[in-house]
Amino acid sequence: MVQGVTLTNPDNQVSTTTAPVDLQIQAVTSHPGATLTYQATALPAGLTLDPWLRVVTNEESGTIPYDTLNVQVNGVPLAAYSNLNASADYVQGTIDLGSVAGRYVTLKFSATEDLAVPTCFLLDDTALTMHP
Template structure:
């Protein structure tokens, strides 16, 4: 994640990772990242979805950016491991 934001205390730009059921209802938010989490390069993230076993769910990534400075949230190489 890269940002041009200069604030060290306010989250102007966010990326939410949510789990939705078949009707589109949010069952949970797995993570919320913001310009405050900026770091150079790529960072691998993982989530435990075992609480949703047996259900049909959708993972939703929602980015929201303020109007002043750019923050780049990059989602790449997603995968799901089932055991």
């Protein structure tokens, strides 16, 4: 039996469910230091975070990550994206949350940009997915 997952989004809405959870996160970073924080409790084992991300940038370097988007759970970095991940379309990522199963977690998306050339991290439809 899957225990309920409780999610709290930035608008302080809370829901508990045993069905698949779709966070419906939509965000655009347009300034340095933009942060989104979500909290959840009782995450079951076998769970992944699956964000759809599109990176749009005017950075000309193909080798230096000037602008970054970091994904942290309980302050521990689990994934990082940068201007080097630029794409014409959304790309789905998969982040394993097995290390935090059964615990209270804080999920944080944090963007950092230099001041020279803008990069936008377009985050859409981030799902929590159960894997048997």
